[in-house]
Amino acid sequence: EAGVAQSPRYKIIEKRQSVAFWCNPISGHATLYWYQQILGQGPKLLIQFQNNGVVDDSQLPKDRFSAERLKGVDSTLKIQPAKLEDSAVYLCASSPGLAPYNEQFFGPGTRLTVL
Amino acid sequence: AQSVSQHNHHVILSEAASLELGCNYSYGGTVNLFWYVQYPGQHLQLLLKYFSGDPLVKGIKGFEAEFIKSKFSFNLRKPSVQWSDTAEYFCAVNAASNTGKLIFGQGTTLQVKP
Numbered sequence: 001e002a003g004v005a006q007s008p009r010y011k012i013i014e015k016r017q018s019v020a021f022w023c024n025p026i027s028g029h030a031t032l033y034w035y036q037q038i039l040g041q042g043p044k045l046l047i048q049f050q051n052n053g054v055v056d057d058s059q060l061p062k063d064r065f066s067a068e069r070l071k072g073v074d075s076t077l078k079i080q081p082a083k084l085e086d087s088a089v090y091l092c093a094s095s096p097g098l099a100p101y102n103e104q105f106f107g108p109g110t111r112l113t114v115l
Numbered sequence: 116a117q118s119v120s121q122h123n124h125h126v127i128l129s130e131a132a133s134l135e136l137g138c139n140y141s142y143g144g145t146v147n148l149f150w151y152v153q154y155p156g157q158h159l160q161l162l163l164k165y166f167s168g169d170p171l172v173k174g175i176k177g178f179e180a181e182f183i184k185s186k187f188s189f190n191l192r193k194p195s196v197q198w199s200d201t202a203e204y205f206c207a208v209n210a211a212s213n214t215g216k217l218i219f220g221q222g223t224t225l226q227v228k229p
Contacts, residue, residue: 003158004158031215033215040221040222041221041222042119042205042207042219042220042221042222043159043205043217043219044219045216045217045218048214048215048216055214056214056216091159093159095215098214098215099215100147100166100209100214100215101147101164101166102215103161103164104161104215104217105158106158106159106160107158108158109158
């Protein structure tokens with residue numbers, strides 16, 4: 001089966017610019033996650049969707065980050081305006097459902113560099 | 116707040132050496148525990164997981180991990196590493212909630228010399 005797709009793979013922007021990332025989860029997966037992985041650290045959950053509803057966005061910096069999953073399939077994560085400390089790999093993951101025993105499948109990530 | 120600590124940031128071993136990577140978490144309640152691996156140029160993938168039952172769990176590629184509740188630990192082991200085990204390893208915890216939210220450790224880079 002096809003895995004989690006993400007685009008773009010790499011993005012370089014200047015601070016104060018806007019950027020958007022796209023994620024297409026595995027077909028049929030109801031739960032979608034966005035993680036931020038800063039160099040030298042583990043992934044940190046930004047936001048979690050169940051279908052098109054938000055389950056957890058407690059660690060999303062809502063003054064500059066936004067995410068949506070309008071039709072319960074694809075998702076976009078936006079940063080506006082970007083700061084230097086947003087430089088990181090943004091990972092999308094999906095799983096069949098909310099329960100923790102469901103394995104999360106990760107995409108290749110988008111590496112963002114903010115200059 | 117929950118946190119996960121991995122003791123070793125960078126481990127270098129020769130082939131056939133034994134491996135143990137430490138992982139400790141801070142959470143007093145019931146937890147689900149995971150080890151993920153990221154091989155060079157590949158996605159993060161699940162290595163093994165613990166939910167309940169036998170505290171010694173076996174995963175793919177000969178890896179195993181032991182859950183010691185009294186020590187809040189979930190160390191990863193492999194008796195004999197291979198060059199192909201070179202990767203970054205992440206321990207993760209879920210607080211047995213009704214969501215799949217994972218808290219990851221900072222990761223350990225394993226380099227196996229042929």
